[in-house]
Amino acid sequence: MASRAHPEKSDAKARVCNWCGTVTGSCTPVGIVHAASGPGSVLCACPHCLSRHRFVPLDEHPADSIGTVFSAQPPRA
Numbered sequence: 001m002a003s004r005a006h007p008e009k010s011d012a013k014a015r016v017c018n019w020c021g022t023v024t025g026s027c028t029p030v031g032i033v034h035a036a037s038g039p040g041s042v043l044c045a046c047p048h049c050l051s052r053h054r055f056v057p058l059d060e061h062p063a064d065s066i067g068t069v070f071s072a073q074p075p076r077a
């Protein structure tokens with residue numbers, strides 16, 4: 001029996017972190033970019049960026065959120 005390189009869930013798609021560019025299967029959606037035409041896109045953060053920037057995961061946003069990225073710390077000056 002061949003062992004799999006990634007034993008975690010097979011439905012975890014590898015995604016690119018929108019902040020550092022790391023490709024990982026454990027990116028967390030943290031916001032939505034709305035486009036004037038066509039569908040927007042979801043911004044994802046890897047576990048490192050999630051804690052570094054203290055992003056609030058998208059599924060924990062208030063019900064009336066439009067997908068703006070929330071952070072527990074102010075942006076860098």
Ligand SMILES: [Zn+2]
Nearest residue numbers: 017020046049
């Ligand atoms: Zn990252």
